[in-house]
Amino acid sequence: MHSEHASLFAAYHHLEPAEPGMVMARVSCVMAKNLLTLVRPDTELDAVVAGALQHSAREAIDLPVVGDMVLADSRGEKTMVVEVLPRRNILLRKSVVKDLQAQAIAANVDVVFVITCFGPDFNLRRLERYVLAVRACGIECTILINKADLVESAEIDELLEEIRGILGNVPIHAVSAHTGRGMDGLGAYATSGQTICFIGSSGVGKSSLVNALAGEEVMATSHNRHWDGKGRHTTTMRQMLFLPGGITVIDTPGMREFAPWIMDESQVSLAFDDLEELAAQCRFGDCTHTAEPGCAVLAAVDDETLDANRYEAYLKLVEQTRELQQRRTLRGITERKQREKSSSKALRKHLADKGRR
Template identity: 35%
Template structure:
């Protein structure tokens, strides 16, 4: 990985210097690390009139003097992944993402509610989701079969699922192929092995690996800020901090059902156009749940998310 680059000592005033294009690969407080078109890294600050900048943003920048690098323009974003912060305001995690790798594991235990929230966010922002069950080497055969049954619900909805472990090369080759030519982001709970996956995909990174607390069964945070790495075959991978909860940003109760594809296929059959698929008469979704054409667990997850949106 190249080290942050300094300008030549002969750099003149910004009025006579060309403005350069680049991409943000990390953000540490006020310090922003960008990468230019030649792969050189630069430490920059941003003009105060710009909105908050995040990992993955495309920007324009210049050197006003030999010791300063200034970002002066934010390019249009093709996509962004965001969630509410502790005060209910938008917190953007990363921008210009093609694919979300939702990493789960048996330890900490697979949380379908969190998985469903990520899938809703991905669907509503037109970002392709990929479910990764990591640490399968920790499972006995019958345990693995149980997880496969739980995730089969998602495969039936055309979500791709990949099973990975520390000793399985075939799965990692499959995962690598899914990353080709895309900017992907690793998301998931702390302790599910995102940093281990990154180290396997890109051994020179040496990302810090956290342990799972034996007392809580929850992971400890080791990645503190999103960072973009380059992989072979024109792929980029953003490692994001682990979280235990993922709130949905700017999603109304009316929009929520659009994040459940099995609901979308049936909602035009509901008696009422504003049906919330909760207890309304003539609801085609409830009828499908009753007939076991829609998973009871997925519908229950939808109702929990719906209740949280109505409370906020």
């Protein structure tokens, strides 16, 4: 890591440990659950997550993720990560394995590039889920539609208009990693000290876009399969790359499922800021935007200034958020009862054993 990539260290300078052997570093790669690569401005370290940190983590998202700033103890045979420092933000999605848990993708990100591509595999609903997930985390989001060299300009304009109707005011760029088309429009994001996270399905050209942004080949790429035009997996783990000009990129493997992880309705507001602006004009402060008179959101749907599909996506996300809250509450009650039952059983056994002595 060059000094131009180390601006985040300056923001955490006041947390730099004074104790000899203790270091502050950034997680650049998570190779397994507890095996990490850390970077400092002057070195790179292999590390493991300390047992105490593993046991104190209430959920998996409390453990180190790529992009995290951490404190590590380098005095033993192995460098041990002992603390995850406070995060500026964290990109989450709903776990595809554990229904009521979140999965952490990256931390301390300035902007997320949601990558898709023109062609038969384009899926607007999947793109919508990606964007909602990012915006619900309070992180700036930009859509890059790769392979613009394969379609006509009229088709590009038509698709961009459709996307804007569904996703609101999210910046969208039609680009081509192959020809360089549209890449100059990314200059506002690709500045020194920025951390950009790339997410998207496999085969959309994330690695090719990273190379195009770098101006040189920093990642291996693979050609599309000839029988269906889809790309192959290139990235196999989340990893941090340091590009010329001080740009830090977090590249991720292809993820077809990226359901938003939203625990309260304030996060829904982040994902639908345009609806929130309309909601401020509703007659009632507690308007649900479903049937109330004087609802500015419903009026916007009626006069088609708000796309009906976007409105429906909003209602669906609100419903899913409430359902998830209820399910997690019920699970919490069940787990508490199970702990109380186990404690009572252990106490009865202890008293019985004591009485036999």
